[in-house]
Amino acid sequence: MSLQQDWDVIILGAGAAGLMCSATAGYQGLSVLVIDHAPKAAAKIRISGGGKCNFTNLDVTPKNYICRNPHFVKSALSRYPSSAFIELVDRHGLEYEERELGKLFCAHRASDLIQILRTECDWAGAQFSLKNAVERVTYRDQRYQVLTSQGRFSAKQLVVATGARSFPKLKASGFGYELAEQFGLRVLPQRPGLVPLNFSGKWQQRCAELSGISLDVAISAGSMRFAEAMLFTHQGISGPAVLQASNYWQEGEAIAVELLPTVDVLAELKKLRQGAGSLAKWLHGFWPKRFVNFWLALYPLQSEPANCNDAQLEAYARLLTHWELYPSQTGGYEKAEVTLGGVDTDEVSSKTFEAKKQPGLYFIGEVLDVTGQLGGFNFQWAWASAVACGIALGENR
Incomplete structure (x- = not known):
């Protein structure tokens, strides 16, 4: 016609x-x-x-x-x-x-x-x-x-x-x-916006090793905070929390990841100290085994909580609640949902x-x-x- x-x-x-x-x-x-x-x-x-x-x-x-x-x-x-x-x-x-x-x-x-x-x-x-x-x-x-x-x-x-x-x-x-x-x-x-964040060098390799693992986290970029899932990929990280944060992330800046956003981490670590509990066993209650092994290999606590003082537990709690990562770039327009x-x-x-x-x-x-x-x-x-x-x-x- x-x-x-x-x-x-x-x-x-x-x-x-x-x-x-x-x-x-x-x-x-x-x-x-x-x-x-x-x-x-x-x-x-x-x-x-x-x-x-x-x-x-x-x-x-x-x-x-x-x-x-x-x-x-x-x-x-x-x-x-x-x-x-x-x-x-x-x-x-x-x-x-x-x-x-x-x-x-x-x-x-x-x-x-x-x-x-x-x-x-x-x-x-x-x-x-x-x-x-x-x-x-x-x-x-x-x-x-x-x-x-x-x-x-x-x-x-x-x-x-x-x-x-x-x-x-x-x-x-x-x-x-x-x-x-x-x-x-x-x-x-x-x-690009609402886009995965990629890493280079050793961090890209680490993410690739964790590829497929999803964690419930909260991610902060700029003044914004998003509590949703984060997914590890062969190039970096994705998932709803990452896509949201990508709109506010600027190249060269860090993002801060709260790995246990619904947990009072310091209070729980002190309970572990009091009960002579195992850090690894506690983390297994939240994360897949592969991520627990990765985390403890990269960020070991000097000793089990029972042997740690307040300053050591506070520093470790800070790491779990404010894990700083430095993406190298976004996944580009091919992976972006918006512009x-x-x-x-x-x-x-x-x-x-x-x-x-x-x-x-x-x-x-x-x-x-x-x-x-x-x-x-x-x-x-x-x-x-x-x-x-x-x-x-x-x-x-």
């Missing part, structure tokens, strides 16, 4: 934000074309959360986001809270499950959620042009001209929902940033997401300098920013 050339709205990107925005705008009575170079819509939704997509969180606040302007996210999140998206998927009968810390996942597969979004787009009358690469965007006579591999299309309003650099295997790129700069918007430096940085939010209206310097040009989702913590917050930002933008498109027709 050949597509018409002229539209009210063209949306670049058929990911989470693009799909949500196209349905919202279509329901405003606008003609909407969604263009994406991928053969299928919503590739990132399909693979996220181990194929089950952590699509939102029961407790979403502005504090769950990193943005140079911390107030920017407040308007969209308050107007479209997670309860609104839950209501949407409930109407479609999506089966989902609640996991730790308020995370909501599809009960079966992420494609169930994609089907809901595509159905909403169909009902709203949005049209799709997939496997279609954008070659050039220009603006003249108050319309955006989008030259693609499948022809030329034009619209009064253009929405950039292209995502960011994470997942290059899905052909993610910096195209949205280039478009922003083309129209004079400031773009902040980017780096930190992006289009400066000072350049965009927090209510409509329209560029302040360029009429009819909008930026939503991850292309902006807004990054959520792990737990469904990035998808909730996609839904909220898309709905706010979709409504504005109808008001600005």
Whole structure:
């Protein structure tokens, strides 16, 4: 089926934000074309959360986001809270499950959620042009001209929902940033976020030897602390606590690991001293044998607790509660779930997401300098920013 050339709205990107925005705008009575170079819509939704997509969180606040302007996210999140998206998927009968810390996942597969979004787009009358690469965007006579591999299309309003650099295997790129700069918007430096941390030299070898071991820890990076699981890998460390900390870690800095975050370590060591207990046996109550052996080989207590004075026990407790590690680098964009940085939010209206310097040009989702913590917050930002933008498109027709 050949597509018409002229539209009210063209949306670049058929990911989470693009799909949500196209349905919202279509329901405003606008003609909407969604263009994406991928053969299928919503590739990132399909693979996220181990194929089950952590699509939102029961407790979403502005504090769950990193943005140079911390107030920017407040308007969209308050107007479209997670309860609104839950209501949407409930109407479609999506089966989902609640996991730790308020995370909501599809009960079966992420494609169930994609089907809901595509159905909403169909009902709203949005049209799709997939496997279609954008070659050039220009603006003249108050319309955006989008030259693609499948022809030329034009619209009064253009929405950039292209995502960011994470997942290059899905052909993610910096195209949205280039478009922003083309129209004079400031773009902040980017780096991988929600990403494993890697080590070099002897520490990389040590992590490789521990590969596959998972521990419940608390990790601090900067002023932030996250109490979740840490997983050792062949290159370093991963797992929810590490991914969370990676958003706040800066190269050259240490992270501090609390290996027994729910235990009053010093008090327990003093009990061991009083009862002449074995440190190794005590640690076996918390950790796998392989990690206990590693730990005691690297950090032996000078003697059993019964023979240690207070200063020795305090020093050892400090080690267990503040184990400093120095990652060498992140796992890069190939392992990152999100991208930190992006289009400066000072350049965009927090209510409509329209560029302040360029009429009819909008930026939503991850292309902006807004990054959520792990737990469904990035998808909730996609839904909220898309709905706010979709409504504005109808008001600005």
